[in-house]
Amino acid sequence: METATKNQSPLVFDRKNLSDKILLELYESLLMPRRIEEKMLILLRQGKISKWFSGWGQEAISIGAVNALEADEFILPMHRNLGIFTGRKMPLERLFSQFQGKLNGFTKGRDRSFHFGSIEHHVVGMISHLGPQLAIADGIALADKLSKEQKVTLVFSGDGASSEGDFHEGLNVAAVWKLPVIFVVEHNGYGLSTPSEEQFAFKNFTDKGPGYGMEAIRIQGNNVLEVYQTILKLAEDIRKNPRPVLVEAITFRMRGHEEASGTKYVPKQLMENWSKLDPVENYENYLEEIGVLDEKTKEKINKKIKKKINDGLDIAFAEDAISPNLENELADVYAPFQQNVHPPSENSSKAEKRLVDAISDGLKQSMEKYQNLILMGQDIGEYGGVFKITDGFKKQFGADRVRNTPLCESAIIGAGLGLSIKGFKAMVEMQFADFVSVGFNQIVNNLAKIHYRWGQQADVVIRMPTGAGMAAGPFHSQSNEAWFFHTPGLKIVYPSNPYDAKGLLNAAIEDPNPYLYFEHKGMYRSISAEIPDEYYTVEIGKAALVKEGTQVSIVTYGMGVHWAQKAVEEFGISADILDLRTLLPWDKEAVKKTVKKTGKVIFLQEDCLTGGIGAEICAWISEFCFQDLDAPVMREGSLDTPVPFAPNLEKQFLPVDRFKRKLQELIQF
Known part of the structure; x- marks a missing residue:
């Protein structure tokens, strides 16, 4: 009828x-x-x-x-x-x-x-x-x-x-x-x-x-x-x-x-x-x-x-009627989890690995550690992913655990949440970070809010190949970490080197909360280091002081770490370079410590300048570290335009040259 x-x-x-x-x-x-x-x-x-x-x-x-x-x-x-x-x-x-x-x-x-x-x-x-x-x-x-x-x-x-x-x-x-x-x-x-x-x-x-x-x-x-x-x-x-x-x-x-x-x-x-x-x-x-x-x-x-x-x-x-309790409200944003950092053993063997190899290594070891970990993404099976991070995974772990997906980011992220509800862990690979916009709702309204709403963990890590510098144009080059930085319930990590890339990925997979794991495509095969072969993790929420100095503090992350290192070497500047590594939650104590030490701070990000993560952290520094400052808080980022395709236009878009000028200006203040 x-x-x-x-x-x-x-x-x-x-x-x-x-x-x-x-x-x-x-x-x-x-x-x-x-x-x-x-x-x-x-x-x-x-x-x-x-x-x-x-x-x-x-x-x-x-x-x-x-x-x-x-x-x-x-x-x-x-x-x-x-x-x-x-x-x-x-x-x-x-x-x-x-x-x-x-x-x-x-x-x-x-x-x-x-x-x-x-x-x-x-x-x-x-x-x-x-x-x-x-x-x-x-x-x-x-x-x-x-x-x-x-x-x-x-x-x-x-x-x-x-x-x-x-x-x-x-x-x-x-x-x-x-x-x-x-x-x-x-x-x-x-x-x-x-x-x-x-x-x-x-x-x-x-x-x-x-x-x-x-x-x-x-x-x-x-x-x-x-x-x-x-x-x-x-x-x-x-x-x-x-x-x-x-x-x-x-x-x-x-x-x-x-x-x-x-x-x-x-x-x-x-x-x-x-x-x-x-x-x-x-x-x-x-x-x-x-x-x-x-x-x-x-x-x-x-x-x-x-x-x-x-x-x-x-x-x-x-x-x-409910009596508001601030401590309870904040405590329920994330599923309870106390990280036990697993440092590598002193006698661990080491090998030279590129960033791409370190990510693959960590992912493989997490697959071995967690039999309930399921990988999902476009072309990650036989093809090994467009960046070959999962090359050989399907043969080792099987098609059930390494799953090629249709081109439907929203459904795959949602399926990751469904797996979590049944006690599985899920890793979802965005082919490019730009494509996550199709799954945006699942991340900010389902994954991020579900524990706060009714106590269900969202044990999902979303890998995000990100960044410009390869003349790939506006839809394969965006830095979109700030889209998610504003959303309570998410955790965001962004490594700048192979050691952190492996350790942060393993740590993210251990944690039952939803993660966005940003990995810069430009660093995949250009950055390498000798890192431990064995499984290890890096502390979430802890920044790393990658260079120490006295004249100025440069707070940055991702590719910005390498731009900052080259700039201070070029100009002979004595600088603290603080690599945030974790963007959400970010390390307030480390930022406060370096600002107090040098009295001058500049934030560097590859993302567009307006509304970026640097804006929030610089505002926090101005509010909570004002008495320690000897100069205005500065920041630099990419132009407020889409990422252009032509190499010369992209070079102008990126903040490297503007950052160098502003850094010298800050030193002379």
Whole structure:
């Protein structure tokens, strides 16, 4: 049954071989979110909750799905899937505390409604951007497949959210990798107020499945038995024969996108037609018709549900409003981790290695150390990556752990998060740092915020080949570390030499928090050093004083370290050169110490000058080291233009010559 028409009959149910017990369990499960909604709408009018996203009319999809899966199989719901949360038996008092922003809620008041997850209940909640959920489901399913667990992951999308690129990427990756994912599209006809015909040109989502190389099934989403039986059968089959399947559930939302928006944009006749297909009323009538449900049983179930709701609300309302605790807020930005630095042994053998070799060496040793570490990226398999860092890895570690990916950065980063949810570690290689913009949302809104929101670590390292100097133009040369420096929850490292390159990469992989690991392409084969062969790590958050002097302090990182060294040698300047190494968190004590020592400081970065990392650190120096300064705080960076292609233009773009002039000016001040 695809759409509601004026003469459409009520829903037709077929119990098949389902017992009376299961039929009644489904009824009680279906009734719970409806009764909660009824209560929440009252509380909303009373001003006791701030907002409500209604799933009224769509409950059968959630209830059919959650009851069809095993309790330890992950479900990734959206904001109209209250039944997933109640179906997984989450304590109602915690759900209600979540809705009210109380401490006992799943996000401790840090996020709203269903923007949370619970590993205990095998639920991973949404973020407001909707589409990124699908890639996380891919990662969870990949973990199950790698572990040879016969499990299914189910993820929801609305028909509106399907217009996002993440929808395409999520389905495409699942199809290519044959992941055991059920993609459920709740086709309710509207994305907020925009009707389907203004969202997409096709009629049904079942038309899309074959294009991805996957099966597609259309069901009547208001029929709880049809949903339950379809998902149950699919899940049983997919566990034995892993593959993705697209399920289109035709339904209708009977209330506004959220209550304030109303439903005036819906034609009256359409609303009346769908009201005849109410999933709760129709199923209740069916059970009464076949003699499974009588008034006494109905009253008993309603009374039981009402008591649970009222008891939960009493507990939630009795809970005090959150009292802000600054220490707790800051402590939860990152997953707890105490780094134990592994220095190389004194008798460790050493070998001359280029920066590119050091990175490859560290990555290989981390793969040997962590059997749950999965590498993902474009062309990293047989080809070994465009810079050959993973050359030979596929042969040594296998195609399961060294995974060529489609060109879909967002889905692969999201899959890395999904792997982390299942206890894996993930390394995602950006072919060039410039391409990370396609996966920006996953990094700054999923990886960075997930621990602060609901305590889930994001054990993902993203390698970022970066930097200019090779006449590669504006899309293969950008320094984009400042894009992420502003985002709490991320850690950023940027080595300037082979020793640090290996040690910082190993350290980043050890840490269960999300990392951006920047590696300058221009240093890959131009910088070399004798470094230990064995596994070792470098302390995160600790700068390195690579040269000592008395006249001036140069604070920098990456290629800037080498530019600074050449400049002081050229002019015979006695300078402290401080290599930050870790950009987030950066070493305030080391910066303060060198400024206090010389009284003059200049920050050098390859990134464009405006809004760069140097701006923040120079502002901090001006605020906290003012009494130690003998001259204005200076900084230099690249021009505020895109990176040009022609070598002479690129040379002008880069800050080397301007830095030399400004350094001499500072010395003479």
